[in-house]
Each structure stands twice: as structure tokens, then as C-alpha cells.
Amino acid sequence: MPEATKSVWEQNAAPRHRIQWCPGCGDFAVLNSLKAALTTLELTPTEVLLVGGIGCSGQIRNYLNGNSFYGTHGGALAYALGAKMVNPELTVFALAGDGDTLAIGIENFVHISRRDPDITLVIMDNGVYGLTKGQDSPSAGLGHPAKISVEEHPPFLDPVKMALTCGATFIAQSFSGDPKHTTEMLVEAVRHKGFAMVNDFSPCVTYNKFNTYDWFRAHCEMVPGGHDPSSEDAAWELIRDFERREKLPVGVIFRKPREKAPAKRLPMWQAELEGIDLEPMLKGLR
């Protein structure tokens, strides 16, 4: 691994940005895993575009070197889609929380999974809206048996099942308590040619007193070695098996490269835009 690449990712974004996460936040581990993954992938900050979601997790874009884009709540995947369509040479990440991705941004999660752009979505999943002081997110209730349901507190929404249903081509899960494994998942996600989702359980130490590090340690279980991630049936069976046993699978659950049309960078430099022939457009109007 080249030293220069290593140091550029090891340091926080230049100029240094003060990190404003609670001590012990699961997002720290994701930040470190991302740095390690980007180093392993030998990417430079100019080659990367980090699109942040709104919430604690989206701040990660400022703690890393690399180009970033930050828009509105729920929009990260859509900005990422446009950027990647225009410039496939960029390595594009959407970095967002569970509220951003699964509530206000669910429309993008569903349809951009279908579109299968070559981008990596990292959900930092903690079950709460932390920044607004702990309201339930769609992934709240993880591990709670949903016996009596009321409209105010619907049952847990599983991003893994959602992604599989919507046609995502790479689905993995990881846990901030095991950053080495998270790093591996991130590297594999970026290397996957298509839409890759990594749902990382990143505990909120301030507002989620149920899904704690200890709780995740007791419930997370590696995807077994014999699992065939290229089979959708196997993926569903794995998900159901883990559900029955009240466990959470971490590892690559599904990976199926879809045939992708080769994408070229769109013309954007002056010389590429000049001197076009309008005749093909006028032809049909006579």
C-alpha cells in the first residue's frame, strides 16, 4: 500500500475539521473503516465524491478528505446517481443514516436500487434520529417483538429485505463493533460494479439504550461460509433463517452483478461541446 495514499486518508479532512459525534458513537468506526477502505482501494481524494445524508452520519463527509456534496434530507442517493451518470470515473459514495435512507429518502432507495448505478450506499443504522434527539426511525424496534402494533410506532423496516426486493445487486451488513469486517465490506462494495448497499449497525450511545454495542455483539452473527451470495433464493433463506433464530447476519448477503452498459463520461469540456450539428434535430420537424 503506497504510503502517500495511506497518509492522505489517515489524516482527517484538510483543513482539519473538528469531529462532533458523541464519544463512543458507532460512526467513528465507520469513519475509520472508510479511511482504511479508501487506502486499500488506492483512491485519491480528487477521485472520490462523498454524498452525505442529513443527520449525524452525513457529517462523515466533512471528516474525510475527498470531494463531497451535501444537499437535502433523503436526497443523497439521487445526487449520487446524477454525479455518477455524468462522470463514471468518480468513485461515488452515499453516506447516510437510517432515517434519511429509509424514511424521507425511501423513494430514492427503492428506485435507485432498481437503476443499479455503480455507487456505494453506506447506511449508518442506529434506529433513531439522533440529531433531533432520539425520535424513532424506520429501523427502530430492531429486536423488539412487534406483538401489538399501533400506527404511531410501526414495526421495524429491514433495509436488507428492502434492497433485495428492489433489485440491489450487492447487499452486505456489518457492525461498527467489528471495524475490520466493516472495512472488508466497504472494499467489496466499492469493487462491485453496480449499486452496493452496506448496512452498518452503528449504535447511537446517547439515544438508543436498547440496541447497544453489547446487544449487537450478542445478536450479530457472520454469514456462514457455505452461503452462496449469488443466489437470490439463498439470500432469502439466509434472511429467514437468521430471523427465526433472532440473529442479524453480517457479511455479504447478496451479490449478483447485473450486465451493465459501459458508461462514458459525458461531454463537459469546451472542446467537447463545440461545433455540433443540429440537423438531426431539425430533420424531423420539416
Next chain:
Amino acid sequence: MKVNRMKLLVGGVQLRDGVSTITDLLGRILSRAGLHVMALERGFASTIYGAHQYDPLVITEEPAVSWGDEALDILVGLEYDVDPDGPEQPNRDSVFRHGRNLVDGGVLIYDSSSGAIPVDALEARGIRVFAIPARQIATRDLKKEVVKNVVMTGALFRLLEFDRDEQWLRRLLEERFGRKGPELVNLNLEAARRGRAAVEAILSQRGWSNVGYRLEPRPTPAPAVYISGNEALVIGAIEAGVRFYAGYPITPASSILEFMEDHLPRYGGRALQGSNERESIRAALGASAAGALSMIGTSGPGLSLKVEEFGVSGVTETPLVIVDAMRAGPSTGMPTKSEQGDLFLVTGGGHGEIPRIVLAASSIEECYSLIHEAVLLAETYQCPVFFLTDLNLGEGRMTVPEAVFRSGQGAVARQLATEQQAREGRYLRYRITDSGVSPRLLPGTRGGISKINSTEHDEFGFVTTDPPKRVAMMDKRMRKMTKYLQNDAKPPQVFGQLGKGPLLVGWGSTRPVLLDAQKRLQAEGINAAVAHFTHLWPFPTALAKSILEAGKPVIVCEHNYIGQLAEIIQAHTLVAVRRVLKYNGRPFYPAEVVRAVHEVTHNGATAVRLGGKDPVMVEVSTDA
């Protein structure tokens, strides 16, 4: 005999009768023949099938000033009844709705396949009626119902003594169907001949030598296209360098998306049909941030959904051209009717304050030429640029000389930082500058990174709430508008002599009708002038004030209830204005504008509302 000067209306049941098949065919053939066709008024409904649809065409030798009044010379009714004895008689729709607009001595031609229509009242006014069983001829004689419109076209051509040797029609049919073999061409030509013969029979039976109207091809027609505003806009945008377009299906902006999908890939670009309105604008913002000149298009309801992203474009300083083909609101409103109700939305929509520019095209040619300016302004000022058209302008068609598109305006000058520039000075995406415009290095270009941030930020792009930094950044962004007003804002286009009488003020698609009204007022001895705005926001106060002050009085004509431009003018120039307002879904007609001007000048009306039962004069006061 009226030669090459008429208003013709084709009506029928939407989709079933193919109203636009005939008007499109007429528009193309007559444009080729050197005539000018203006079809800027569209009468269709928000259903796929079944409603009454009508398309008026103004046909002239020189470009028409406007679409004129409601009066018609020729009415073509395509309706028929599946069950002629049924209680519903839609085959009378065109005649019932538009027959009263036929001028004395005009012509009615209708499909009489399912029975004749009582026309005594029309004939009493000297209107010549041609009952042509077009559908019957098509189904019984030619065994192909779809050619019924060609039967009607042939009949119409015979009436107007046009294309006697079938040259124009044949050429168009060969281009369209030639690939499928000569049978289809011949069938269509035969259909046209049957139509001609049917008219011939009526002419000789009634002993008429002609109908008083004739179309004559021009001797050396200049090449022209029969084009819609949406198509002209796409051509202009692609020429300017737009390579990423996103839209979501919505009337009347869908055809921008379709035309982009047809052509953008040819130029290396991509057109994205968003899964929703928000995905469209967000993807376009991502695309713009990644380096492509980007554009989106929508109409009012879609624009409402995109409002939060206006702020993203403004604060992240990501250039974006936002086309709003306006339709009648609020909410779903009247989806197939035109209006100018979105001016407040584009000048003020969104929380907080951002730099933004609003342009409005006043003709199909301007859809082509002004969009170039919109792309350039977005690139220059790194902010959202709104481009307003409306349903009539976007979906309406007219003959435009091809020379307009050969002006070679080329791609806009890209204003991006290079690697060298970034390395020489320390690259700061949001550097505070005198002009307010900061250097922009595309992600992927070496020499620096961009932290593109919709949160308030410092020069590097990092989040800040530090009061001095916030003020500096807000001031920097807003300074761009000062710069724009100094360098790029334009005064209204002025027609006629200022200071001699009333000043008619408008924006967008109303320009033709205001010019027509001005002409008519001139004929009455009233020296009216017209000031028409294309550059609406930031409002060019310094450039417009003296022009507006010369109006005696200033009469702002708009398709909305409040008088949105009128409000802006009053707020910015302190010039008191009178308003002529129409929001019934129909365009202004010159005669009613003239009438409204009289209401203002003679009777002191401060606001005249048109298009209800009668012109309603309201808010009369003596001191305004």
C-alpha cells in the same frame, strides 16, 4: 377571395379523431410551401380519450402578428357518432362550440358519416357547409378507418384549391410511409382523392365555383420547420452545451423530456426520466456538480415539489437551468390550460434567500435563443436560472425559418478552474470574491477538492455558524445578483413610441397579442407602446424604471389573478400600474385587450378581469 390569410380550426374527439394528425400535416405541408402557420393556442383535455379537442391554426403569407380573435374562417369538425340514435351527440361538438365563431361567409366542413347536422342558422349567415362522410368513405370504400383524416385533408385541400397535383401531400406521405412500401402511400393518396371528389360533387351541385378562400404556395419558399416551443428549447439547450437533462412526466413539459430522450444521446448526453420530481432535480444537481451543463423541466405542480432543491442549488452554488412550462394552477388546476401563475414561485419560492435569475421566453424563437442565455447565466453565476414558458408556447407550434437555428450561437463558455489555477492559488470552492463568483474545480480534476455544502459554510466548504463567516458568505452569494444586474440584466423589449399614450406591459407568451392590440389601438389613433419583459428577476429596476414611467398609464397584462408582474413592478419602481388579467385557461385575444385598454383609459378601471361572462371592471378609483 382571401388568399393565404385565414384562421382555421380543427375539432374532434381526443385521440379517436386525430385532430393533431390533420393540423400537424397541414402545418408541415404549408410551412414547406412557404406559408406561415401559427398554432399557439391548444385546446386539449387532461384525458387520453374522449374529450373535445380543438386546434386553431392561423395561416398567413408573412408571419402573423398574433393568433387573432376567436373569429374563424374555416371550421373542420371530425366527430361522428358510433350510435347516431343515441342520446349523446358528440358529433355536434365542434359545430356547437365553435360554429358561432365562424365569420359570415366562412366555411364549415364536417364528417357526416353518422348523419347530417342542422345548419340552417349557419347557412343563413352565408356560411358554406360541406358534409363529407369521411369515415364512411374510409371504412366502406377503402377498408381502413385510419385514413379518414386524409380523406378530410384531401377535401380541405380541394376547398382551398391547394395541391392540385398532389405533389406536397405525396412527398410527405412518401417520407412517412415510403419505407413500408408504395401501398400505404397509394392508399392515402386515394383517400385524399376521395375527399377531393366529395367536395367537387358538392361544389357542382350547389353551383359554387369556389369558397372564397385559397392557399397558394410561395414561389421560392425559404427552408422552415414547424416546431413547438419545447422542441426549440431543446435544440437551444443542446447547442448551448446541456448534456444532462432530467424530467418527470407532466403536462406540458413531457415533450421536452421526450425530445431530449430522442436526441441527447446522439450528442453524448443523457436524459433521465426521474422516478419522481425530486429525483429529477436532485440527479440534475448531482450531474451539474460532477461537471455536466444540466437542465430540468417541469410544470407548476412538479416545481412545487422541487422547491427545497432551489435552496440547494443557490447555497451550494451548483448551476442549474430549471424550465417551468406553466399551466393553470393552483394544485392540479387545469392541467391542459395555460397560465402565468408561477412568477411568485420562481422569484420567491423556498425558505431563506438565494441568488436566482428568472427569464421568460415570449416566442418559440426565443425558446431557442433565450435558453442559451439561461445556460450561460447559470454557468456564470453558479445559481439556479428559471426559464419560464407556458403550455401554449411549449406545446403550440409555428413555422420558424431554419435560418433562426443556423445563427451559430455555439456552446456557452465554460467557466471552470483548471488544475494549474487551483494549484497556483490555494483552491477554495467558496472563496470570497468581489464579484461573488468563486472558482469552481470539478470533482475529478486534480489540484484541489470541493466540499460542496448546502449547510452554511466557510470558504473551504466546511459547516459554520460563525456570525461573521455567515454574513460574509451570504453577502458573497447575493453580490452575484448585483453583478448580474450590472452586466447581464436586460430592459424590457420596447415596441412603439414611449410617452405618447398607454404602455402595455407583458411577459412570456402574450407578446404577439399585445403587439396585435397595439396595432389596433394605433388604427384608432391611440399611440400605445408595448414593453415586454424577458429578464424578470432580479428585477431590472434601473433599466426598466424610466420606460415604465413613460406609460400613460401603465397597463400590465397577465394570465393570473393577482397581477404578479404588476406587483413586482410596483414594489420595485413605485410606478402605479393598472392590470388586465385573464385566468380562464384561454389566451388573450387582441379585441378584448383593446376593450380592456378602453376600460382603463376611458372609465378609469384599475383592474380589468377578462374571460368571464363579460369584461368585469373592478376597483375603479380616481387617484391611481
